[in-house]
Amino acid sequence: GAGVSQTPSNKVTEKGKYVELRCDPISGHTALYWYRQSLGQGPEFLIYFQGTGAADDSGLPNDRFFAVRPEGSVSTLKIQRTERGDSAVYLCASSLKIKETQYFGPGTRLLVL
């Protein structure tokens, strides 16, 4: 079956701009997670959803970052007033239920100039 998909695969933007990153989880998976991976580092947790609600957003670095999952399937990570330090690979993962194994998408590589 289809895995987790993320679009776009690459995004280049200018400092101060707004960006949206999309994640389409594996069909039937109720839990969805966002991580950020900087060069040479392991992924770091941002936020996760159980259904439509954000169950834990403690990893979001500041209020410029926001994520939604309005219908309990596709999720969008939104970054306002982007900064050069936001440049990273943004990874999405989904699991059948909370506590189950997380399967990752290919990521979106964000570059803020």
Added chain:
Amino acid sequence: AQKVTQAQTEISVVEKEDVTLDCVYETRDTTYYLFWYKQPPSGELVFLIRRNSFDEQNEISGRYSWNFQKSTSSFNFTITASQVVDSAVYFCALSGVGAGSYQLTFGKGTKLSVIP
């Protein structure tokens, strides 16, 4: 707080050699899960294994084996008879089972290069 340490930043081996990747973790939880993921040059994280903290049995899957030792808080990964296709960055990760701890905490990864 949870922490995962992968002390080996990079390892190079010649094809057909065995190689062990080390993982040491810290957690205050009594129940937790441990994971290994592979990240090939393409970038996508590929799930390899999940172990429950109550299950200390070692596991073998083909050329891969995992040694979980609760007494030393270690979850090491061995590749037997390595192949060029094993070249990747390998991440060890940890998650809890209680509310607020379902997210994965990753180590910094070990880059494995298998030389033909």
